[in-house]
Amino acid sequence: xxxxxxxxxxxxxxxxxxxxxxxxxxxxxxxxxxxxxxxxxxxxxxxxxxxxxxxxxxxxxxxxxxxxxxxxxxxxxxxxxxxxxxxxxxxxxxxxxxxxxxxxxxxxxxxxxxxxxxxxxxxxxxxxxxxxxxxxxxxxxxxxxxxxxxxxxxxxxxxxxxxxxxxxxxxxxxxxxxxxxxxxxxxxxxxxxxxxxxxxxxxxxxxxxx
Amino acid sequence: xxxxxxxxxxxxxxxxxxxxxxxxxxxxxxxxxxxxxxxxxxxxxxxxxxxxxxxxxxxxxxxxxxxxxxxxxxxxxxxxxxxxxxxxxxxxxxxxxxxxxxxxxxxxxxxxxxxxxxxxxxxxxxxxxxxxxxxxxxxxxxxxxxxxxxxxxxxxxxxxxxxxxxxxxxxxxxxxxxxxxxxxxxxxxxxxxxxxxxxxxxxxxxxxxxxxxxxxxxxxxxxxxxxxxxxxxxxxxxxxxxxxxxxxxxxxxxxxxxxxxxxxxxxxxxxxxxxxxxxxxxxxxxxxxxxxxxxxxxxxxxxxxxxxxxxxxxxxxxxxxxxxxxxxxxxxxxxxxxxxxxxxxxxxxxxxxxxxxxxxxxxxxxxxxxxxxxxxxxxxxxxxxxxxxxxxxxxxxxxxxxxxxxxxxxxxxxxxxxxxxxxxxxxxxxxxxxxxxxxxxxxxxxxxxxxxxxxxxxxxxxxxxxxxxxxxxxxxxxxxxxxxxxxxxxxxxxxxxxxxxxxxxxxxxxxxxxxxxxxxxxxxxxxxxxxxxxxxxxxxxxx
Numbered sequence: 001x002x003x004x005x006x007x008x009x010x011x012x013x014x015x016x017x018x019x020x021x022x023x024x025x026x027x028x029x030x031x032x033x034x035x036x037x038x039x040x041x042x043x044x045x046x047x048x049x050x051x052x053x054x055x056x057x058x059x060x061x062x063x064x065x066x067x068x069x070x071x072x073x074x075x076x077x078x079x080x081x082x083x084x085x086x087x088x089x090x091x092x093x094x095x096x097x098x099x100x101x102x103x104x105x106x107x108x109x110x111x112x113x114x115x116x117x118x119x120x121x122x123x124x125x126x127x128x129x130x131x132x133x134x135x136x137x138x139x140x141x142x143x144x145x146x147x148x149x150x151x152x153x154x155x156x157x158x159x160x161x162x163x164x165x166x167x168x169x170x171x172x173x174x175x176x177x178x179x180x181x182x183x184x185x186x187x188x189x190x191x192x193x194x195x196x197x198x199x200x201x202x203x204x205x206x207x208x209x210x
Numbered sequence: 211x212x213x214x215x216x217x218x219x220x221x222x223x224x225x226x227x228x229x230x231x232x233x234x235x236x237x238x239x240x241x242x243x244x245x246x247x248x249x250x251x252x253x254x255x256x257x258x259x260x261x262x263x264x265x266x267x268x269x270x271x272x273x274x275x276x277x278x279x280x281x282x283x284x285x286x287x288x289x290x291x292x293x294x295x296x297x298x299x300x301x302x303x304x305x306x307x308x309x310x311x312x313x314x315x316x317x318x319x320x321x322x323x324x325x326x327x328x329x330x331x332x333x334x335x336x337x338x339x340x341x342x343x344x345x346x347x348x349x350x351x352x353x354x355x356x357x358x359x360x361x362x363x364x365x366x367x368x369x370x371x372x373x374x375x376x377x378x379x380x381x382x383x384x385x386x387x388x389x390x391x392x393x394x395x396x397x398x399x400x401x402x403x404x405x406x407x408x409x410x411x412x413x414x415x416x417x418x419x420x421x422x423x424x425x426x427x428x429x430x431x432x433x434x435x436x437x438x439x440x441x442x443x444x445x446x447x448x449x450x451x452x453x454x455x456x457x458x459x460x461x462x463x464x465x466x467x468x469x470x471x472x473x474x475x476x477x478x479x480x481x482x483x484x485x486x487x488x489x490x491x492x493x494x495x496x497x498x499x500x501x502x503x504x505x506x507x508x509x510x511x512x513x514x515x516x517x518x519x520x521x522x523x524x525x526x527x528x529x530x531x532x533x534x535x536x537x538x539x540x541x542x543x544x545x546x547x548x549x550x551x552x553x554x555x556x557x558x559x560x561x562x563x564x565x566x567x568x569x570x571x572x573x574x575x576x577x578x579x580x581x582x583x584x585x586x587x588x589x590x591x592x593x594x595x596x597x598x599x600x601x602x603x604x605x606x607x608x609x610x611x612x613x614x615x616x617x618x619x620x621x622x623x624x625x626x627x628x629x630x631x632x633x634x635x636x637x638x639x640x641x642x643x644x645x646x647x648x649x650x651x652x653x654x655x656x657x658x659x660x661x662x663x664x665x666x667x668x669x670x671x672x673x674x675x676x677x678x679x680x681x682x683x684x685x686x687x688x689x690x691x692x693x694x695x696x697x698x699x700x701x702x703x704x705x706x707x708x709x710x711x712x713x714x715x716x717x718x719x720x721x722x723x724x725x726x727x728x729x730x731x732x733x734x735x736x737x738x739x740x741x742x743x744x745x746x747x748x749x750x751x752x753x
Contacts, residue, residue, distance in 0.1 A: 044574060046729055051306070056729050058302040066226045066325055071266045073230045073259065102265050103450070106373070108275050108286045110246060111261045111268075 070100035211239050211292050214658040219295040221665045226298060227266055230255065234263040238273065238290035245278070245285040264288060270327040271454065297457055299661065299735045304460050308369070315360040318342065320369075320455060328373045328452040331361060368459045373452040458498050465743055469559050473533075473540055480519065481529050485540065487514050488554055499750055501557040507548025538562050557747050564650055564744035567737060571653060572621060579604055580612045584621065584644065592625060592641040613642060621649055647748055654741040661734050668727040675720050682717055685709060 046052070066072060104112060216239050224232040233253050238244060241252070250260050267273035272294045278284025301324050309317035318338045323329060329337075339352040346352065364370045466489045474482035491514055492503035512526055521529075530552055533541040539558050545551035565588065573581035583602050587593060593601070599609040616622040627639040672679065688705055709717070 041574060041577060046726065046733060048729075052729055052732065055302040055306050055732050056725060058305050059728055059732060062301055062305075062321070062325070063225060067228075069325060071231075071269070071326075072226070072228045073262055073266065074228055102269055103452070106452070107265060107268055110286060111265050 212655055212658075214655050214662065215292050215296065216240055218658045218662040218665075219292055221662055221669075222295055222298045223272075225665070225669075227263075230259050231263040231266055234260055235267060235272065235290055235295065238267075238288060239292055239295075243287045243289045245287050247285070249288070270294075296658075296738075299731065300739065302732060303464070303735070304455065304457075307460060307463060308364075312360055312363065315342065315357055316364060319357070319361055319364060323370070323453065323455050328454040330449065330452055331358075334453065335361060365453075369456055370453050371456040373454050461739070461743065462493075462498050464739060465556070465560065468563060468740065469540060469554070469556075472538070472559075472563060476536070476538060477532065480521065481533055483516065483519050484511065484526070484529055484533070485554065487511060487516070488541070488552065490514075492554070496556075499747075501555070501747075502542070503554045503556065505544040505551035505553050508550045508552065509548050511552070560740075560744045560747050561646070563740055565646060567740055568646070568649055568653060572616070576612065576615060579608070580616060583609065583612055584616065587622060587642055587644040588646065592643045594639065594641055598642060617642075620652060647745065650741050650745055654738065654745065657734055657738045657741065661731050661738070664727050664731050664734070668724055671720060671723055671727075675716065678713060678717060678720070681713075682709060 216236060219239055220232055220236045223235045227235075233255060234249060237249060237253050241248075244252075246257075246260065246264070249264075250257050253260065255263075264273060267290065268275065271291070273288055273290045275286045275288050277286055279287065304324065305317055305321050308320040312319075315338065318341055319334060322334055322337050335354055335357045339354055339357050342352040342357070361370070466486075470482050470486050470489070473485045488503065488506055488511060491506060491510065496503045508527060508530060511530075512523055515521070515526070527550070530541065530550065534543050534552070539555055539562065542553050542555050542558075543550060544553045569581055569585055569588070572584045579602070583598060583604070586598065586601050590597075590601070595610070595613070598613060599606050602609060604612070613622065617624065621644070623643050623645065625641045625643050626633065627641060628634075629637040629639070685705060685708055689702060692701060692705065
């Protein structure tokens with residue numbers, strides 16, 4: 001604080017009480033203190049002995065072992081990148097490692113992974129995402145027609161089942177991508193008997209002999 | 211949760227559990243108690259990954275969950291435990307202690323339990339037996355009974371304990387775990403493991419047989435074994451009873467070791483043996499939070515001394531008197547009956563050891579004269595500037611300099627005592643003082659920062675030479691496979707020459723640096739343990 005003592009730096013307290021004289025003030029700071037100041041006293045060297053060496057080896061082994069356990073969760077890389085040659089072999093090694101399921105009695109129920117995968121296996125008559133929205137309207141309209149016509153009850157059951165699956169699949173678009181990728185076939189090539197029967201509803205009897 | 215602690219916990223989680231768990235754990239540590247949706251929203255990870263990470267954290271005891279506090283319908287909330295994550299630093303020390311006490315079997319049991327969080331007894335015994343068999347000679351295999359015996363011994367001495375059944379797990383009346391005496395799903399306080407009566411009871415496990423030696427790895431064998439494991443899930447009668455490592459008991463052991471070695475350093479071997487005997491006798495009668503052990507009479511101590519120490523009775527009395535008179539106050543006298551009742555002052559011993567640590571830290575950082583000032587202030591409590599100079603016998607200018615350096619580092623505090631109510635500087639006493647407890651806390655945070663810096667430097671060094679490390683690993687793998695298939699020495703030398711000499715030098719120096727940094731982390735952890743024990747012992751309410 002700038003004092004009012006006629007140009008002389010004046011302090012608000014009695015300097016003598018702290019024991020420093022006017023001439024003993026430390027130099028004013030020019031800038032921030034250095035990031036790595038020089039230390040006058042070097043640190044004491046580490047203890048080295050059998051015990052320490054053993055614990056060091058233990059620590060490094062433990063670290064390596066824990067990184068290989070299934071507890072170590074690796075973030076999955078995005079699939080749009082081109083896979084490097086080496087990564088393919090790394091992934092195979094990862095698949096071989098063990099899976100781990102905790103004892104659900106001790107864990108809250110909400111942490112259980114939902115059994116989404118079962119629905120996909122049931123729905124072998126899956127449709128693609130693109131066709132989904134178009135077909136939904138078709139299916140609904142056909143259901144109405146069926147209800148009126150009251151034809152083959154099995155077919156209507158299948159249709160309702162398919163409709164239920166379609167509703168489910170709209171929510172799980174991400175999971176269907178896996179199935180899409182594993183096929184090399186163009187989607188329209190896949191001749192689903194259900195599609196065929198659904199779209200040509202009226203001519204069902206004649207064309208079912210294929 | 212201070213910033214340094216969170217940073218160190220983040221680094222530890224990343225090294226041992228991966229980046230995903232690190233993100234989730236760090237978020238929980240910084241934000242306190244949260245429910246699943248909030249965590250997903252804040253970390254930006256997918257729900258699946260967050261769920262998996264939470265499972266991993268709960269498995270290792272780093273995270274606990276309670277039913278929502280806002281009523282029966284609210285979602286479960288998760289809370290991370292910072293101190294539990296910091297224990298990961300100490301794992302090598304636990305494993306080494308188990309090795310010294312219970313041999314290789316004990317070492318492997320503790321290692322398996324630390325790696326997996328908590329496991330059933332049968333699982334542990336099987337895994338450990340398999341590992342031991344692999345390292346034994348051909349033809350012999352490990353008996354399950356031996357491993358079970360070591361396991362029971364560990365439980366008897368309280369190094370292992372049962373996991374408490376979760377109060378908010380959503381399973382009401384789980385009859386598997388017979389030790390759920392208080393199954394109150396809406397209890398707000400988490401039950402400690404010790405609150406269950408069966409905490410240390412070994413269950414009846416039907417586990418007879420020997421471990422099978424796993425044959426040389428061929429892929430067909432592995433697949434067959436894997437299939438076989440899936441087909442016959444053996445139940446051994448202890449499903450649902452999980453065991454975990456009892457860290458408190460290990461800490462007690464470390465504390466006893468430290469006291470004994472301090473006595474050995476200060477006095478001599480015989481007195482340390484006496485103190486060791488006293489501590490061993492009071493292991494079961496003293497709780498972990500007691501300030502001192504139960505009184506032991508000199509007669510009992512004499513009878514329980516190990517047979518190798520054949521000292522006559524009057525020498526023992528002299529030793530005990532010496533211990534009581536020692537200024538470190540490890541042993542105190544509590545009465546005269548039975549030839550003198552003696553106790554070990556645990557809290558006092560910890561405080562003295564912590565004080566010695568603080569003094570040595572000041573000495574190594576600022577020099578022996580600053581350490582003299584520091585010790586002076588610790589003993590004399592409050593001193594004025596002039597008095598410090600006189601008592602420390604240091605010239606005024608240098609004393610001022612050192613005092614202000616210590617003051618700027620917050621190791622020394624200034625206390626103002628006013629003569630007049632307006633605190634006028636010319637009429638106020640300024641006294642220098644050192645408070646041991648806050649200074650210990652400050653240095654503990656410094657230790658956490660040190661370990662975090664050491665870890666970051668180690669990761670940086672490894673990342674810089676990542677290419678070189680990968681190359682050397684590949685060459686080692688090639689060498690190993692060549693040797694296994696029996697190659698000529700010329701081929702081996704050819705492969706070895708793929709690493710050039712300067713690269714070899716670089717690798718050696720890298721290894722040296724990484725080892726040094728790792729070893730330094732282990733040793734800073736010893737200081738951390740001492741300071742933590744002191745702080746927790748002095749802040750705990752003594753009953």
